[in-house]
Amino acid sequence: MTGLRIGVVGGSIAGCAMAIAGARAGADVTVHERSDGELQDRGFGIVIPPPLHRELVAGGYLGADMPTTPVATRVWLARAPGRRSARELARQQAPVAPCNWGLLWRALRANAGSGVYHRGRPVTSVGRTASGGAVIRTADGEREYDLVVGADGHRSVTRELVAPEVRPVPAGYLVWRGTIPAAALGDHPAQLELLESSWVTLGFPGGHGVFYLIPGSATGSRLLAYAVYASPPPAGTAPEAPVSAGYVRDIAEEHFPAEWADIVARGEHRSQALHPVADFVVPRAAEPPFLLAGDAASVTRPHTASGAVKALQDALCLERSLRASASAAEALHRYADERSAEGARLVGLGRRLGRALVENAPDWPAMGPAEVAALSSAALDGDDSYLYGSVQRQR
Ligand SMILES: Cc1cc2nc3c(=O)[nH]c(=O)nc-3n(C[C@H](O)[C@H](O)[C@H](O)COP(=O)(O)OP(=O)(O)OC[C@H]3O[C@@H](n4cnc5c(N)ncnc54)[C@H](O)[C@@H]3O)c2cc1C
Incomplete structure (x- = not known):
């Protein structure tokens, strides 16, 4: 050639x-x-599988010095029934290498x-x-x-x-993505500690959010990246255009555990984007x-x-x-x-994941490890995804 x-x-x-x-x-x-x-101004989060990251470095596509914030565990959370505190639903082994886009x-x-x-x-x-x-x-x-x-x-x-x-083909729901400086976690050491070893899926009625740390552009800095999936706000009810952090903060205030709502409320959101899912x-x-x-x-x-x-x-x-x-x-x-x-x-x-996690979102607070594993298995339907590592291994 x-x-x-x-x-x-x-x-x-x-x-x-x-x-x-x-x-x-x-x-x-x-x-x-x-x-x-x-x-490079697009600073939002991208997750890739660690073996692919290693292959790209070995193959000369990526320099070994490109920072990532690898974690091995996926933690599923929701608000405790009738309370504002968080309840851990499940933990799965699902190693990922988060990157800054x-x-x-x-x-x-x-x-x-x-x-x-x-x-x-x-x-x-x-x-x-x-x-x-x-x-x-x-x-x-x-x-x-x-x-x-x-x-x-x-x-x-x-x-x-x-x-x-x-x-x-439109899915009929939206995803808001953005980043928040890790300083927003300053008053929440338990959440910071969790995010240093895990990436988090937070279920709420009609949707869910995904949270993980990524490297910032300044050496050694970190950002909290998020993607929040939900239906569009009813016409005329959003306080600002729904692309803004305002609607994500509203969802967090209404549905998230208090600490997570506070993190989303405090951070100065950057690299925000709203995508109709399709x-x-x-x-x-x-x-x-x-x-x-x-x-x-x-x-x-x-x-x-x-x-x-x-x-x-x-x-x-x-x-x-x-x-x-x-x-x-x-x-x-x-x-x-x-x-x-x-x-x-x-x-x-x-x-299949969209139907399970958004269109027919489960009653998250009622779930435990067995229910999360069953939901994951049913959505995978025998297929593979690096985001569900331990579910695949149990097959
Ligand atoms: C909320 C969300 C979260 C995501 N998370 C992940 C994740 O964790 N992991 C993952 O792997 N993926 C993730 N993705 C998907 C990922 O962001 C995209 O698949 C990926 O960035 C696509 O890259 P691309 O180069 O194909 O396209 P793009 O990044 O869209 O690039 C296309 C390029 O082509 C240029 N272009 C367009 N038209 C022309 C033209 N006529 N002439 C010249 N240039 C042109 C544009 O300027 C642009 O630079 C996520 C997506 C979303 C929406």
């Missing part, structure tokens, strides 16, 4: 990882990123090469050449490639060409000379914590496929055989 010309649309997690994969397999890679700014991007970007990353260049369209190659068009003109990677996220222009029929998957993740990676190929409901994971695994698969193939088309078929199935698997898993 030496000298193969690869054009990558999008220079975020998937785009940088795919650029590394192509370069490692001997290709000449050019990345076209729409945004002019530094993507911005530091993860910066680490991938550092290994993706400098001369080949064009910022501030939106791709207006992609197309085929008469000789079987691909073309990327920007306001500056067009460039030809042997292979084009669509790593341009959930609104991918590349997917519009390869699978125009695919549309997101998913989709393309039938085939590559159609020569095009290949889709990361969110451009499929989006799973975030309960799987696997969108970035899949993007990184997509890149490892591209490198393996290029190395094992005699032509770009053969590599893309290998890639599609492996990654299309994985995208579909994750979408199915995300839907």
